[in-house]
Each structure stands twice: as C-alpha cells, then as structure tokens.
Amino acid sequence: MPVLRALREAGHDVVLAVSRGDARRGRGGALVASPVKAAARDLGIPVSDRPDDLLDAGVDLAVVVAFGRIIKPHLLAAVPMVNLHFSLLPRWRGAAPVERAILAGDQRTGVCLMAVEEGLDTGGVYARAEVPIGPDDTVEEVRGRLVELGTRLLLDALERGFGEPRPQVGDPTYAAKIAPEERRIDWAAPALQVHRQVRIGGAWTTHAGRRLKVWRTAVPPRGDGPTVAAGPDPGEAVELVEVQPEGKPRMRGRAWANGAHWVDGGRLGP
DSSP states (O other): OHHHHHHHHTTOOOOOEEOOOOEEETTTTEEEOOHHHHHHHHHTOOEESOGGGGGGTTOSOEEEESOOSOOOHHHHHHSOEEEEESSSTTTTEESOHHHHHHHTTOSEEEEEEEEOOSSTTOSOEEEEEEEEOOTTOOHHHHHHHHHHHHHHHHHHHHHHOOOOOBOOOSOOOEEOOOOGGGGBOOTTSOHHHHHHHHHTSOOEEEETTEEEEEEEEESSOOSSSOEEEOSSSTTOEEEEEEEEETTSOOEEHHHHHHHHTOOTTBOOOO
16 A cells, blocks of 8 residues: 555556455454555545456556466566565565565565566566564564565656566575464474564464464563463473453453463463
8 A cells, every 4th residue: 555655646647456356354244445445545546356457447567566366477468567575586485475584584584676477476676675674573564664665666666767677596485375374373383483473463372262362472581471381492481462362452461461360481272
C-alpha cells in the first residue's frame, strides 16, 4: 500500500491495481477486502482480481510487490513488469524472504528492484539496497523498512530511467512459504532459535492444554517477564515479553504468569 500511495503522490498515473479477491475473515465469515484493494479504493484507483485485465488497461509498466501468484507467460510477454523483492538476491528467492532471513539469523537483508521473467525471482536487478536486521527486529519491522527503501528505488528509477538489469551473482537460496507447523514453538530448539521463530510472527505454544500465542520474547532474558526453559542445555531460557492466552487479549508476559501461577524456568508445550 505505501508503494501505491507513493506512486500516486509522485504524480504517476496509476490506472489499475490488481490484488487477490475478497476473503472471509473472523467467526462470522464476513468478506474482507485485501489491504491493497482497500487502499486503491481510497485513492480512487480501479481494482481487479484478474491479472489479465492489465492487457486492456493500457499500462506502460506494471509494478509487482508481494503478489504471491504466478504471472502467466502471455502476460509477461505483453506487459513490461518490474518487481520489488525483499531480499538480497539471489539469496532468498521465493515467497517468504524476510521470514527466512530472520529464521536463518541473517544480520542484513535488502530489497531488489528487478526484472520479472518466468523463473522464480531469477530476473536481472536494476537497483538494490541493504538494511540491517537487529537482534529483536520483527518481520513487520524489517518489511516496513524494506517497503520504504524499495519505494525510493522505484521512484528514482521511474524518474531517471531503469538502465540495463544486472544478472544475479552467486548461489541461490529459496524462501519457501512458512508452513503452519513452523509457527508452533519448538522448545527443544536453542533459545535464540525460539526467539527468531517468535520474531517472524504467528508463534504459539500450549499451556494447560490451551493455545498460547507468543508475540514478543527476549533472549537473553532481561528480567521483566517470566522465563521458559529452552534448548537441550540446562540454563537456557526465553523471556516471555508479550503473550495472548486463548480467548483473551494480548498482555504482558508477567501479567499472564501471575494469573497462570507460572514458575520461572518451567517448560511449555508438549
């Protein structure tokens, strides 16, 4: 959405936004528009969930950002496209580059403005920029910085010209989509790996047979919240900074521990 707004604010004629269709959300199953669709409507930009509608939209250039769908060859042949990919290619080609960078313990990542071709994120790179990944940065925080940086790369290229894309150099790695089971915390893993797992979002465990979402942790513990034993070695621990018990709002870890009569250094999950 920041890219869409930035293009409009820079005076570019955005003739169409393509996003996924409405999805059912919540217990009531109400149809909810994607954030891109909602932003486009606010800006008065026509929206479609059919990529082929680009063929009749008269576009000079299509900008792809976290689209999450395969673009068919006939569309690639007919419409010039560039992509903002949130990694330092060829590292982390694929669907979840920011999450995989955090899980792997990468200390830096970046964004590439790249050509779109049939291969999975194999196109040449027009421009790239790097950002550090802090030891406590969440996926939302890192992605937010990358979107801002990528937007600047895109606007600069639109103003000055794209030039020729440079081939990617190095051995590729692949960022597969995060599977649901990867979000369940493995307390047998080292504390630092548990902390990384929490930082990618959606992490959960169980306590007394009920699900407990874990939103924020600290490694090493800072002393403000309860601690949970982790890893194969005695003495390893993860501090619970913010959690969400099943059916309740998010809360500080210490507030949860007081209500749950938690003993520091205990084990969660099976």
